[in-house]
Amino acid sequence: MTETSPAAQQWADHLEAVARRQDIPAFEALFNHFAPLIKAFALSSGLHRNGDHLPDELVQEVMLAIWRKAASYDRHKAAASTWIFTIARNQRIDMLRRLRKHQNDLPADDIWELEANTELFGEVRQSRVQEQVRSQLSELPVDQRQVVAKVFMEDKSHQEVADEMALPLGTVKSRVRLAMKKLKLSLEGLDL
């Protein structure tokens, strides 16, 4: 796989159309695909338990940010879905922290910098990682897949997942690590 998938290219094209000419049909196509995913992402962290309107509010905030920040999207640095995920993650962090009413927190964008990666990881390379992840995910044993989905999507630390599933912390951590190995992420090659 050196080519990016047609869908991935299409989302990047749409983001560029929004950036260049405020293209509303392109934005609507992005909305139709991503808004229900952003809402699912909000629900998976339990946002609705703090207020029924919050998942829809997150959808609006994230899509608004996509509209406004589209000009800073660079397909040479990131796949469209990755860029959109990072915006959704940051907005969700801010929303969850506002609910906790803690005064000291920095805006998520100061910590999880969207522009931090100056390396050209690139659409092609990221798409390759994504293809690899997509094909390997379905191969994972159920117990690993379940833990990975919780750790990556539900705003839960390894410890919180362990508590929820009544598993030892070490078991949760090793399932995630085994999964990362199977997905062939270079993270696992890191000598620690």
Added chain:
Amino acid sequence: MTQWHPHPDQLVEFAAGSCRPGISIAVSVHLHYCSRCRQALSELESTSAVLFEQQAPAPVADTAFASLMDRIAREPAPAAAPEPQTEQRFPRALAALLPESLDELDWKQPMKNLRVTRLMKDDSGLIVGLHHMKAGGRVPNHQHRGEEISVVLEGGFSDRLGSYGEGDFIRRSGRDTHSPQADAHEDCLILSVVEAPVKLTGPLGWILNPFLKA
């Protein structure tokens, strides 16, 4: 590219946004110096994006797009913050916690070679602070309770487990005792994230506990 890095578990939680706020600041500062961890993070975010796209979609109201477009028409976009003109001395996550000059901070000086200041306490009980060691200065042997993370910002230091330079992310658990010494040729500035007050094993026990009284 630095020599000492966050644990992969910490990078996973950072990518997911679920790590404790104090730790997220330390990881963010380290990423500024470390291309290897930036690449690992990029892969973790790509992985997250696949899982994100594989979720079962949750339908939104038919009117949602129209009301968003109404809002876009009504609300002018906030003016973008001006790009800093000069190279910043510190990474963004830390700069956001600092005043114009480090001298404006409330420093406590428990000993001749060391001054410390507290920047914030997060909602999980972690304290984020700065340690400034004088060139060549040594801090007496002490033990840690709970986890302590240090990220070297300027200069370097060493202890019996290694020597550390700019960007290094050093993890110490409750069982380690160490006596760090700053490199001889320049002062060492360290970002520190601590769980619990440091307990000295020597008679200076109370001295390194300025955070207790803060």
